[in-house]
Amino acid sequence: MKTLYQDIAAVIQNAVLPHSALPVHEENIGAILKIGKKHQTLPMLLDGLYKAGADLSAWEDTVMYALQIIASDNVQADCLSRLQEAFDEKNVDYALLKGSALKKMYPSSEMRLMSDVDILIRQEQYDAVRQCMEQLGYTHTGESNHEIIWKKKPYMVVELHKRVIPSYNEDYYRYYGDPWEKFKPDAQKPNQYWMNREDEYIYLFTHMTKHFRDGGIGLRHITDLWLYRLQNSDLDWAYIETEMEKMGLGTFYKNVEQAICTLFSGGAETQLTEYMIERFVESGAYGLQEKCKIADAAKKSAREGSAETARRKQKWGMLFPAMFYMKQQYPILRKLPILLPICWGWRIISFPFVKWNTFKFIYVISYHSI
Numbered sequence: 001m002k003t004l005y006q007d008i009a010a011v012i013q014n015a016v017l018p019h020s021a022l023p024v025h026e027e028n029i030g031a032i033l034k035i036g037k038k039h040q041t042l043p044m045l046l047d048g049l050y051k052a053g054a055d056l057s058a059w060e061d062t063v064m065y066a067l068q069i070i071a072s073d074n075v076q077a078d079c080l081s082r083l084q085e086a087f088d089e090k091n092v093d094y095a096l097l098k099g100s101a102l103k104k105m106y107p108s109s110e111m112r113l114m115s116d117v118d119i120l121i122r123q124e125q126y127d128a129v130r131q132c133m134e135q136l137g138y139t140h141t142g143e144s145n146h147e148i149i150w151k152k153k154p155y156m157v158v159e160l161h162k163r164v165i166p167s168y169n170e171d172y173y174r175y176y177g178d179p180w181e182k183f184k185p186d187a188q189k190p191n192q193y194w195m196n197r198e199d200e201y202i203y204l205f206t207h208m209t210k211h212f213r214d215g216g217i218g219l220r221h222i223t224d225l226w227l228y229r230l231q232n233s234d235l236d237w238a239y240i241e242t243e244m245e246k247m248g249l250g251t252f253y254k255n256v257e258q259a260i261c262t263l264f265s266g267g268a269e270t271q272l273t274e275y276m277i278e279r280f281v282e283s284g285a286y287g288l289q290e291k292c293k294i295a296d297a298a299k300k301s302a303r304e305g306s307a308e309t310a311r312r313k314q315k316w317g318m319l320f321p322a323m324f325y326m327k328q329q330y331p332i333l334r335k336l337p338i339l340l341p342i343c344w345g346w347r348i349i350s351f352p353f354v355k356w357n358t359f360k361f362i363y364v365i366s367y368h369s370i
Helices: 003-016 026-038 042-051 057-089 099-105 123-135 170-175 197-213 219-231 237-246 250-265 271-282 289-304 307-319 323-329 337-353 356-367
Strands: 094-097 117-121 139-143 147-152 156-161 183-185 192-195
Touching: 003 026, 003 042, 003 219, 003 250, 003 271, 026 042, 026 057, 042 057, 057 117, 057 123, 057 156, 057 192, 094 099, 099 117, 099 219, 117 123, 170 197, 192 197, 197 219, 197 237, 197 250, 219 250, 219 271, 237 250, 250 271, 323 337
Parallel strands: 094 192, 117 156
Antiparallel strands: 094 117, 139 147, 147 156, 183 192
């Protein structure tokens, strides 16, 4: 295993484990900081480098950038706290998902950064949820298959989940069809729900797998899995393995666990673990863009029966996007959906006058909706 990968594992352990001060190679400091930016783990890696005794005097700009990230994380944490209070006051049921639920594992909030806040809600309570969001100054900006998106400047993006897995991820959706089945109310706050620890780990792994096959995963996903196992060694691992097998993840689960053991605990290295660790580190926070495109194209080809059929459907989708995406571009369709054919026609006519960046956006959302 490359010394860079060993140093990254050491720095992460320094940051999250008490009394850890593993040394790193000085020549790798710049690469570690670059990877921290790429993977949205910079504050954590900086903390680990400080504990390793690294000289960061040449990286003052990077340290200042990390302080800005920490400030934005503080704002995000305050906004989430206020949102939870609003939900509590209106007796809105909710469950924190992904990063917002995992932050509790880390020594401090900024060590587990989030691009957005994921919260599961009940669709039948959405009127009350919308009132909370509007009263707190959020703006509704979109809706997808499984989430409703609200934003508040400068840093807050809230994804309100209608389901924990998109229905188009058919294999995992069958397992998570009822989004609330595996959640139980908190003893102190009955409208706040949590999974038990085994089911939370399974969901964490399933979500990571979805990212992996859609283009790759980064250090945040791997650190989450490693730290969760470390802090919950008494989990019912037989139950977890059985549930992984139900979703067809048994072999992949064991391979990932082996790679994580190799990276953080010095486990036996194989050609497979070497490849997986390289993918973990060399990808960004959400994988490699090229891999994402390849994975998306492969799924479409498999679903449509051939690459040519997938391409034809892609082009058709560009010209005539689904109603959901058209509503984002033409809000009048929310009240008068009957105007969809007219909006399609206007959209085609106006193509020569659309800025290239706007066209690329339309292309991307149309392509990914097929």
